[in-house]
Amino acid sequence: MERLFTERRWWDAIDEHVLLGALPLPWLVDDMAQAGVRAVVNTCIEYGGPVTGYERHRIEQLRTPTLDFTSPCLEDIERAVTFVETHRRQERTVYIHCKAGRGRSATVALCWLVAHRGLTPEQAQAHLETVRPHVDKQLWRRQVVQQFAERHLSRA
Template sequence: MGARIIFIPTLAWNVLLGKVLRIRHWWDFIDDQVIVGAFPFWFDVAAMSELGVQAVVNTCNEYGGPVKQYDHFGIEQLRVPTIDFTAPSLDSIQRGVAFIQQHVEQGHNVYVHCKAGRGRSATVALCWLMAHRDMNPEQAQEHLLSKRPHVHSTLPARTVVKQYWSTLQDSDEQVSAED
């Protein structure tokens, strides 16, 4: 309930910083094909399409996304609703990482977002970097901060990130044992 109450004021703050004062970028490429960003408004979708975005991971619980505009531009959306100021579930991260990688392998650009592009979406992106860019949590965090300086600086400390890293380590150990 608290996240819903402060949704509009915090969205307004993000708009002020990102679109009015331009202190923060609304979105940033963290890789050649993956973008982490804030809440896309309907009028942002044409620019996203021009950037080659063909897929979106929406981590917002409070916002379904500009679906009509996505349909118009042929953009596929995966929605993994996560309450603001909380981390995505392990299942949501696994689904998001798989969706991102599926589209990257097809040569598509992928936009991963939450309201501000700092927490929920950055958590999914960090886990994708760990899984598919051979980074540990701290390296992925450092990489994210170098590309998008205002992501939360404590993402590797999130329980779900530790769980995801553990699943990656377990699968690596299993592959090594099979070799």
């Protein structure tokens, strides 16, 4: 019973400027802005995000609408990873999210670690599990992750 009531953090830091988390409800936007979030990658097809709050805080949003329990397509992952890195290089914090911060968004975060930290998919998976233990444990095995890694690790 104790496990049912364990509190999870809404988001976790993957890097100094990259956060991975659950969908931001309107009442969280002020907290996000206070945490330095200036950009959002929204992988939800089912939720457009608290756009009014984003506008109020000048938070830029990139949408890569993906069905729950599926992986984003390779093109969307590429766009999202580029968006994250562009903002991170300007020392702007980016919040990557799906509904629970376990699958779709974690796939994007894992691919960002592969492309910009030079990690293998397995190493990136281990890092994600360290900072956000409830991510899907098999992300690194997804075909799109392997395709992404093949593209990016061969450039290194």
